[in-house]
Amino acid sequence: MLGADLWQTQREILTAVGQHGRVAVKACHAYGKSYAIAIAVLWWLAARRDGIVVTTAPTWLQVEKVIWGEIKSAVLRSVVRDWPVDGVAFTFHVPSKGEHGPLVWDDLHERDAVLDRVSALKRSNPSLIKSNVETLEMMKSGRALNYTGERGENCAVRAMLPLYMGDGGNFERTFCCYGNDVDCTRCGAYGVFNAAYHRIKGGHAED
Numbered sequence: 770m771l772g773a774d775l776w777q778t779q780r781e782i783l784t785a786v787g788q789h790g791r792v793a794v795k796a797c798h799a800y801g802k803s804y805a806i807a808i809a810v811l812w813w814l815a816a817r818r819d820g821i822v823v824t825t826a827p828t829w830l831q832v833e834k835v836i837w838g839e840i841k842s843a844v845l846r847s848v849v850r851d852w853p854v855d856g857v858a859f860t861f862h863v864p865s866k867g868e869h870g871p872l873v874w875d876d877l878h879e880r881d882a883v884l885d886r887v888s889a890l891k892r893s894n895p896s897l898i899k900s901n902v903e904t905l906e907m908m909k910s911g912r913a914l915n916y917t918g919e920r921g922e923n924c925a926v927r928a929m930l931p932l933y934m935g936d937g938g939n940f941e942r943t944f945c946c947y948g949n950d951v952d953c954t955r956c957g958a959y960g961v962f963n964a965a966y967h968r969i970k971g972g973h974a975e976d
């Protein structure tokens with residue numbers, strides 16, 4: 770189900786977990802233990818309707834960044850492994866003015882935490898996650914307006930807007946490719962910020 774690519778020792782660890790009530794693994798750093806633990810956690814949760822797993826480590830950082838990081842990566846890989854794609858990019862909703870609801874962050878500060886999580890995913894899965902960290906940083910609440918403006922005046926993609934075939938077969942030009950009544954101050958279009966990133970970096974841009 771997870772499509773996990775395990776090496777021999779990881780297979781032995783997981784086989785032991787499946788066969789014994791208690792398993793201890795003595796090994797050096799970077800041995801693949803954390804990934805094996807992530808697979809064991811997901812197996813337990815998937816195989817038991819009311820399964821609960823408690824993860825512990827010597828420090829909170831190891832729990833949150835290492836073990837949970839491996840769990841998130843394993844889930845992500847399992848989700849995309851059958852897709853005809855080689856990676857995932859994240860973009861966010863572009864709301865209309867006055868729009869509220871489940872797709873919209875009323876305040877960009879709320880989006881910052883999600884951007885941090887995407888950046889963390891990128892760092893742990895650099896080839897799988899296509900969004901780049903510098904662009905994600907540019908989307909943060911303290912900087913976003915520099916690349917959108919209150920009314921799209923700083924937007925790098927607004928000028929690239931193609932003509933659309935509107936009702937009645939007439940060509941129309943909307944305010945931007947997201948429509949006429951958009952709220953640029955809450956624009957979540959990754960492409961806007963990535964275009965600005967490439968404009969700033971020129972030939973030194975990463976992706």
Ligand code: SF4
Pocket residue numbers: 863916917918920921924925926927944945946947951952953956957958961
């Ligand atoms: S809403 Fe449209 S014009 Fe405004 S920043 Fe986003 S893409 Fe640009």
